[in-house]
Amino acid sequence: MPKPLLLNRRSGLYVRFRVPTDLRDAVGSRFLVRPLRHPPGETARLAAAVLDVALSNAFRKIRTGGVMVDIKQLLKDAEDAFQLTIGGVRLPNGVELTNVLINTAEDERQFCDLMAAATPTSTSRGAKKAVAVERRKENFLGALSATHLADLERAGRDKKTVLESRHSLMLLRGIVGDIPAADLTSDHCRQFFDDVAYWPRHATKRPEFANLSVREVLAKAKTMAEPPPAAATLNKHHQRLSTFFNWLKKNKHLTENPLHGLVRQDKDDAEEETGRAFTQEELDAIFEPTAYVAWAAKYPHRFWVPILALYSGARVTELSQLYVADVEVINGIPGYHINRRFPGQKLKNKASRRFVPLAQPVLDAGFLRFAEEAKAAGQARLFPQLPNNDGGGFGKQMSKQFSAYLRKRGVTESGLGMHAFRHTLATRLARAKVPLQTIGKITGHKGEQGTLGKFYIDEPTLHERLDALALFEPGINLPWVTVLERL
Template identity: 35%
Template sequence: MPKPHFLRRPSGLYVRFLIPLDCRAAFGRRYLVRSLGNLAGDAARLTAAQFGYNLAQSIGALRAGMPMVKKRKTLPGPMMLKHGVGYAPLASSLPPPEALADEVDPFAPGDHTPPPVRIQNGAGDEVFHYTQQMGPDGTFTLTTDGTEEDHRRAMEMAAQMAVHFHGAVAPAAPVQSARPSPLLSVNIPLFLTQFRQKKPSAANILDTTFTLRILLSVVGDKPVRDVEATDMDKFLDAIQHWPPNATKQAAFKDLTPAAIVKKAKKLGGRVISQRTQEKHLDSLRKFFKWCVRRKELDDNPAAGLHVMTRAEEETRTRRAFSDAELATIFDPERRAKHCDTPSRWWLPLLALYTGARAQELAQLRAADVEEVAGIWGLHITAAGEGQHLKNAQSRRFVPLHPALIAAGLLDYRADAIAAGADRLFPGLGAKPGDTVGDWFNRTYLRSVCGFDAGQVFHCFRHSFSTKADRAGVSEARIARITGHSTGGSILREHYIDAPSLLERLATVSAVVFDLPPVAPYAAGRFAAFFTKHKKVQRRKAAVDGRARRSSKA
């Protein structure tokens, strides 16, 4: 029997039933909903159970090729003639099920009272040698009075009726059993487990987990196969009202995602960027694509779902920094006051002179700064634990610009190694690129430098490419440094090939910026930072150790 799902709406209590997959074409819908009026408690449950029973009878009738009823109007089922214990099936006189979709009430009680049967002799007199009966399954039975003559005549009549009805009725379509569909609450943890096995970045896991948490909260737990366009509308509405860092704000503390969205709508204020919304949609598509591959969904309900056009995404408020803006960003007094950690001091400079992405630089290990054939440079790879690249073209060796060496980057590297740091810029957490970007974009550029929201860390990448282009460097040579795709015509099997190192160094050196003087790095500048970081790491190791011992006990 279909399981009732209760819905409380402003107009009262309702009950909803899921229609099996093989019957939806006949019903013309996925769900059937009925009002329970002002009923509550046991009375509502009893009425819902009665609805469910009647619906089960209608579904059973439909699967047997029988009709459903409207306003208790009885339609005949398959006819059978009975004599003793023998049955003779007749061709059904029913209309095809699809003709009934708009004419039936599947919740109508199963009234199987047969229509009157008039049997006459040649003189027109009625004879009553037959009785009629319609069973619970809709089978229509005529029973003779038991004489051989009556049975013979009844069988002749049955043959004539079969000829009369033959060809007038479309045969019932074969019933395909509906494959059970797991709930979202079951599939999401399984997907995340298998997703982790592919070893994505910790940031990717956190983002995907959070996206699916929002999905489950705003659409509710339901079978995966029942997720539809209206659910995607709810998800879109949620992310378009989602406040930045909502879970860290006191106003939204301990609230579910659905409650956060409801409260955010009342409070108003800033929401996450369109780019962040697109990331949520990317994670959603990834999950439903996995469901489709497992044949738990016919198609991906999030496919083609976007909040930005491709053109908008390509040109989203990105341009190179002007010389005046760079002078503001790298003002010596401003940097001395606000760039108080290794990552804040070095990463803007590295981005300006390499054109690399924030994530690529923030995840560097100390060992990734290396001298190759007499040329110092950065290994931008995904070889280390927790390192990830955007694509295959991103793997590369970038020579250090002379300005970086003059600024003392190699001296800083030595300090980091001496302090026992594996990461070149420790303390950035599971999402190092986001940590750097958030501080630079929201704090340094907006609050400290007074820039508008159109400028972000990624603009360093555009600044490098723009300067290289104006210096006459070819697009292919720029792509070697920045890790852009070149269509496969330039990149080679190995990302380091000795003949190209001098060319790469020349490309990097051709990029010149008119910046205020950068004070050389003084050895030991961040000694206090490394000492504090060591204490944090020791404390974390102790906590993890106690947790492991406790789990074994």
């Protein structure tokens, strides 16, 4: 069982757990740190012990069954399950309550309101007898949100979809309160969107917002002039809430969807994927031979994923999840499938299914040799060192590692990362007068007429795509041979 270490920081009390050596690749870190929303003392130590037990069970599942566990969510659920119980209290009117469970700040507020409102005239026959009270929350947003999220998981929804829905529902409860679902109105929805427009980016990961409630985060963010969320982000909140409200309606907790009276944000004219291409100076910094060799020599995925991204425009998750069997030679043209054929693989949309020809520089670098060696070693995946412990995709660690490398190379613009390779390829091919439909077949963008909606290799256009990739000129010389000898 991992031993909890309590850390008393300026932002509050935290507990740290050391990840066992054999599980660090799967978990993706050496330590796990969680805030304890209690002052130092017995209650904090008990809360740490609850997290300790939950974490031990998660480690056991990973070891024995290879089960993918969302460690962060598991600790949060365990933290939420740690309930404060009031053994007994006498109200001003003489009524005695015992075993009162206070689960949330909203419970605490309602309990205080109950005590303030209690008067001697409100007692009923036998009210002075000791009674066991446990708040029934079945019809409140908190309990119904948990049931809805469990239904999404049961239906096989993508892990990322569930996590994003959990985030939107958490904000909803934090803004309008853990109220009965039947009390929801359009005004509550308007209040939600008025307030969520101030929600700071990555608030749950930033130390300045640690241990703050949703309301407190919003109040602080309003004084910090945080940039507003994009229209696409607000529309995603709208979509997730609407799905939840329709679920409430089907389960007879609501008669109408309160969002129906609201107008959605205007959609951006651009595709949902935002960002920009790398500049030539940034590409030179990224692939500077000495620096790239030092960084990439540790793991094969550090060498190959950025190169594949540069010469294909594929998304980081698409490349990180490749299996050895995805690499094939079709009609004499070597390439790799981006599909959902093997465990853990995912697609952004139907147009993402495609066969990507390998550009000549990638072949010259020895990618096929690397794939053959992985096959001979009995590997199923090309990059087995990249974990998918929370089910959110194999690209998460790759993206983090590459972003850290970018900062060391002086590329520090916020939001710039692996996805910029996608823009780089598409932009330079467009400048080379490659037809947009051909670019779309390479990158997996949606076709105008829906012709890319079905997965097919589309053999007649393979040479067209290969010829298009030959027109891509990144303007750099990559340190192929030096790195290959080390991998």
